[in-house]
Amino acid sequence: MTASILTVDDSASLRLATRIALTGAGYTVAEASxxxxxxxxxxxCRFDLIITDLNMPNMDGLTMIRQIRQLPIQTGTPIIFLSTESDDGLKQQAKAAGATGWLVKPFQPEQLLRITQKVLAR
Known part of the structure; x- marks a missing residue:
């Protein structure tokens, strides 16, 4: 069975790049803006991995992660931040909120696939 991944980003072009990389590696991808x-x-829906941006309209990634961590359906689901931000303070906030890892944009598809494989192997 293939892993199901939710990508959350307000950039349509970034969602497309992420979807191309992940579906090309055989993953099933759902998207949110x-x-x-x-x-x-x-x-x-239960996901095997969630990849989210930090800065988005309506609800930012930190708030979303905090709320997802309260959902029994997503217990144990790894969450990766994919953001242009690389500040250590923000990384600590993300970890405290429940993020599993951090990937800085722009990214190479190989980087995304490497971190995806790593967190799914846990």
């Missing part, structure tokens, strides 16, 4: 939509999808 902001934290509100991402949270709604996380409430309705």
């Amino acid at each position: 902001d934290g509100v939509e991402g949270l709604a999808k996380a409430r309705s």
Whole structure:
């Protein structure tokens, strides 16, 4: 069975690049354009991995992660931040909120696949 991944980002071009990389590696990908939509999808379907942006309209990634971590359906689901931000303070906030890892944009598809394989192997 292939892993199911939710990507949450307000940039359509980034969602496309992420989807191409992940589906090309055989993963099933669902998409959301902001934290509100991402949270709604996380409430309705179990994912093997969630990849989210930090800065988005309507609900930012930190708030979304905090709320996802309260959902029994997503218990233990790894969450990766994919963001232009690389500040250590933000990384600590993300970890405290429940993020599993951090990948800085722009990214190479190989980087995304490497971190995806690493967190899914846990």
